[in-house]
Amino acid sequence: EFINLLEKVYETGESTFSYEIPMQFFKEGKMQLRYYNFVYQAQKNLKDEITGVAVIANEVTSQALLNLAVKASEERFRMLSDLMPAKIICTNGSGDIYYHNKNWLDFAGMTLAEIKLDGFYKLMHPDELDEYQSRFSEAAATGNNLEMEMRFMNRTSEYIWHLTLATPVRDSTGKIFMWIGVTTEIQKIKEEERLKDNFIALASHELRTPLTSIKGFCQVLELMLVEKGDKGTQAIVVRMSRQIEKLGMLIVDLLDFKKIKTGILPYYEDWFDFNELVTETVADSQTAISSHQIELQLEPGEPVFGDKQRFAQVVANLISNAIKYSPNETRIMVTTTRQKQGMQLSVADFGIGISAPSLQKVFEEFYRISTPLQSTFPGLGIGLYISSEIIKRFKGRLWVESTADHGSVFFVQIPFDKRGVVEKGEFGESVDSILLLDDQP
Ligand code: ADP
Numbered sequence: 507e508f509i510n511l512l513e514k515v516y517e518t519g520e521s522t523f524s525y526e527i528p529m530q531f532f533k534e535g536k537m538q539l540r541y542y543n544f545v546y547q548a549q550k551n552l553k554d555e556i557t558g559v560a561v562i563a564n565e566v567t568s569q570a571l572l573n574l575a576v577k578a579s580e581e582r583f584r585m586l587s588d589l590m591p592a593k594i595i596c597t598n599g600s601g602d603i604y605y606h607n608k609n610w611l612d613f614a615g616m617t618l619a620e621i622k623l624d625g626f627y628k629l630m631h632p633d634e635l636d637e638y639q640s641r642f643s644e645a646a647a648t649g650n651n652l653e654m655e656m657r658f659m660n661r662t663s664e665y666i667w668h669l670t671l672a673t674p675v676r677d678s679t680g681k682i683f684m685w686i687g688v689t690t691e692i693q694k695i696k697e698e699e700r701l702k703d704n705f706i707a708l709a710s711h712e713l714r715t716p717l718t719s720i721k722g723f724c725q726v727l728e729l730m731l732v733e734k735g736d737k738g739t740q741a742i743v744v745r746m747s748r749q750i751e752k753l754g755m756l757i758v759d760l761l762d763f764k765k766i767k768t769g770i771l772p773y774y775e776d777w778f779d780f781n782e783l784v785t786e787t788v789a790d791s792q793t794a795i796s797s798h799q800i801e802l803q804l805e806p807g808e809p810v811f812g813d814k815q816r817f818a819q820v821v822a823n824l825i826s827n828a829i830k831y832s833p834n835e836t837r838i839m840v841t842t843t844r845q846k847q848g849m850q851l852s853v854a855d856f857g858i859g860i861s862a863p864s865l866q867k868v869f870e871e872f873y874r875i876s877t878p879l880q881s882t883f884p885g886l887g888i889g890l891y892i893s894s895e896i897i898k899r900f901k902g903r904l905w906v907e908s909t910a911d912h913g914s915v916f917f918v919q920i921p922f923d924k925r926g927v928v929e930k931g932e933f934g935e936s937v938d939s940i941l942l943l944d945d946q947p
């Protein structure tokens with residue numbers, strides 16, 4: 507190789523460089539391996555004729571050994587990443603992909619270059635693309651992790667469900683210089699989930715029919731006992747009816763759950779008076795219970811737009827949770843305030859509260875806090891999930907602030923401007939201005 511190089515430089519006069527070249531030397535009585543950077547430079551006489559080649563060697567053994575170690579380590583991690591069942595990508599701080607593990611390439615049937623170009627976005631299901639992009643921008647702005655269930659197209663053009671978790675990595679100044687995306691296939695879980703949802707829907711549907719008959723018989727029985735003047739038995743039947751009512755509500759929740767999951771929960775949207783609806787719902791809840799006193803504080807507000815029955819369902823759910831989870835207290839406080847962005851409702855109890863790790867999770871489907879105290883309360887863990895899905899339809903927010911053992915405050919905020927500008931003012935005035943602005947009732 508040396509001779510070839512020397513001849514080439516000698517003939518062309520062009521300098522050549524070679525880096526970290528291993529060379530064996532017999533030194534200090536034994537063969538030793540050293541690494542050199544070389545420069546081969548043509549030597550010329552005054553007539554500009556090449557007369558020889560200068561070879562300048564610079565020993566870089568420690569640097570070369572370090573580079574070899576880095577390379578070996580990179581190789582090991584690449585192998586590790588390729589053998590993992592998850593699909594992995596790395597991007598720079600702005601989201602440009604520079605690494606995919608082998609699983610991605612095998613799954614997508616694309617080359618790294620194709621994926622890098624725009625292939626990654628082409629693999630996403632069109633229904634989830636916008637959400638992914640807006641959630642990625644949000645994660646980049648806040649520096650939070652992104653977690654999303656989404657579909658990617660495999661090499662046979664089938665969409666397969668995955669869970670994607672993108673985590674930002676920061677440099678010493680706090681700037682995000684890299685994102686690591688780990689995507690795990692969850693198709694089987696999704697299919698099982700669908701079967702479970704179908705079962706729930708079927709079971710709750712079947713339960714509803716006999717329950718409606720029992721409810722009817724109870725009412726007839728109660729009337730008969732009133733006529734007979736049998737107050738003792740009548741009181742038992744009234745209590746029975748209440749339990750049936752509760753069972754009915756659970757079944758409705760289960761049916762709503764299924765409808766939300768399949769995106770077919772019907773919404774009948776219109777303008778409604780926020781405070782009036784809260785007042786009515788509080789009154790209904792109060793008639794059904796004697797264990798707690800619901801205190802109501804209203805701030806004059808404005809109408810909001812959405813499905814009023816569904817909103818009443820959310821309020822009733824928050825109140826019934828407040829009652830359920832404060833068994834040793836008697837006060838519940840329901841407050842409405844007029845905020846800049848919209849109308850706000852808060853439902854406060856002074857009961858068992860929620861500890862910090864569960865604060866976000868209570869809105870997930872079937873999530874129930876599993877501490878010994880919490881698990882003594884009956885429930886399915888879907889009420890808050892349904893509520894949060896309904897509030898999402900309002901483009902509003904539902905959140906909780908709570909301290910364990912001191913009670914919880916659930917907040918709902920419904921924006922004013924879902925359908926455009928709403929004039930400030932009293933309820934009646936606003937309705938007029940809305941009709942004018944929208945040009946149709
Ligand atoms: P359920 O009450 O039927 O279990 P929810 O979806 O309404 O289901 O609530 C989910 C979980 O959140 C409950 O199981 C409970 O652990 C917790 N939770 C809800 N509301 C409260 C509250 N006001 N105080 C304390 N914990 C609550």
